[in-house]
Amino acid sequence: MAAGPGLLQLPPGERAILDGYRGRLHIAPTEAALGEARALIDRLARHQAEEAASRLQPATTTDGHTLEIAANVNRADQVPRALEQGAEGVGLMRTEFLFLERDHVPGEDEQFGVYQAMVQALGGRPLIVRTLDIGGDKQVPHLNLPAEENPFLGVRGARLCLQRDDLLLPQLRALVRAAQTGPLSIMFPMISTVDEVRRLKARLAEVQRALGLTGTAIPVGIMIEVPSAARLADRLAPHVDFFSIGTNDLTQYTLAVDRQHPQLAGMADSLHPAVLRLVADTVTGARRHGRWVGVCGGLAGEPLGAALLAGLGVQELSMSVGDLGAIKALLRRHGLAELQDLARQALDMDDGEQVRALGARLRSAAEGV
Numbered sequence: 001m002a003a004g005p006g007l008l009q010l011p012p013g014e015r016a017i018l019d020g021y022r023g024r025l026h027i028a029p030t031e032a033a034l035g036e037a038r039a040l041i042d043r044l045a046r047h048q049a050e051e052a053a054s055r056l057q058p059a060t061t062t063d064g065h066t067l068e069i070a071a072n073v074n075r076a077d078q079v080p081r082a083l084e085q086g087a088e089g090v091g092l093m094r095t096e097f098l099f100l101e102r103d104h105v106p107g108e109d110e111q112f113g114v115y116q117a118m119v120q121a122l123g124g125r126p127l128i129v130r131t132l133d134i135g136g137d138k139q140v141p142h143l144n145l146p147a148e149e150n151p152f153l154g155v156r157g158a159r160l161c162l163q164r165d166d167l168l169l170p171q172l173r174a175l176v177r178a179a180q181t182g183p184l185s186i187m188f189p190m191i192s193t194v195d196e197v198r199r200l201k202a203r204l205a206e207v208q209r210a211l212g213l214t215g216t217a218i219p220v221g222i223m224i225e226v227p228s229a230a231r232l233a234d235r236l237a238p239h240v241d242f243f244s245i246g247t248n249d250l251t252q253y254t255l256a257v258d259r260q261h262p263q264l265a266g267m268a269d270s271l272h273p274a275v276l277r278l279v280a281d282t283v284t285g286a287r288r289h290g291r292w293v294g295v296c297g298g299l300a301g302e303p304l305g306a307a308l309l310a311g312l313g314v315q316e317l318s319m320s321v322g323d324l325g326a327i328k329a330l331l332r333r334h335g336l337a338e339l340q341d342l343a344r345q346a347l348d349m350d351d352g353e354q355v356r357a358l359g360a361r362l363r364s365a366a367e368g369v
Contacts, residue, residue, distance in 0.1 A: 197240060
């Protein structure tokens with residue numbers, strides 16, 4: 001949490017108020033402060049109940065602009081709850097769990113069964129499956145990957161898959177087969193060059209030819225997670241059908257901050273104007289070629305983050321299931337023109353704190369906090 005070592009030195013039973021909106025912990029509050037906090041909790045609960053009641057309504061702004069709202073879901077048995085909470089599809093299915101939760105590499109048929117079950121659970125709604133994203137903070141012992149001094153700048157994501165056909169090709173075969181049973185898009189992670197996209201698409205074409213399924217067009221997208229991809233968005237766009245921005249990684253690579261570092265994690269602020277400018281670059285590059293842009297990183301599930309992303313021109317937001325109702329309700333309370341103005345101001349701020357101050361203009365569940 002990057003709260004500092006002092007947090008561990010608090011005596012047992014110490015009373016505190018945790019402000020999740022501002023990221024502050026108030027130690028030993030007065031009785032008056034406790035009373036205010038309890039009253040605020042009650043008000044927020046009422047707001048959240050109102051948002052939950054309208055969670056199945058589309059995220060259409062007051063001036064008629066609709067954003068697609070999806071959920072980050074890994075398993076088919078999680079889909080019913082996501083749909084019940086207002087998801088309109090799955091914007092990110094991580095496939096690492098297939099490799100992390102066992103002591104062997106899952107075979108093609110095993111993977112196919114998992115992907116097909118997800119397609120069927122969604123009943124015709126869109127599904128975006130991200131290919132294996134191993135490396136960095138996600139290591140799999142049974143893959144016998146070499147130790148790296150700096151794994152976040154090493155062989156991870158697409159780089160690993162391009163070196164390991166034994167991992168990539170069975171997964172692509174399983175995905176191509178599953179795409180015959182319903183809407184499924186394939187998304188490649190950690191792209192930093194145009195050449196990587198070309199090579200990955202060539203592998204996909206090989207798999208389709210081998211399966212005799214070249215007549216089926218499968219949408220292909222890439223993750224925008226490093227500054228080079230954001231700055232090259234206009235060059236990458238002709239080769240793909242869509243972009244999805246991973247704001248967590250984009251933030252740490254842009255600000256040169258390891259988001260897991262105990263002393264520096266607090267600096268990994270996705271609301272930093274430098275990060276938001278790269279989002280704007282991505283949208284601009286995609287628009288030149290008629291491609292859509294989504295966000296599946298943590299920023300999509302934050303009220304101010306979602307508002308700014310909508311204002312910057314992002315068309316799809318995918319988030320944790322618990323955030324769906326609140327984000328859809330927030331977007332319905334604002335006009336797109338209003339959000340665009342907010343985003344323009346954010347791009348001209350000096351830091352994340354100044355951007356965060358703009359949140360006071362939002363009419364959200366946190367209004368009055």
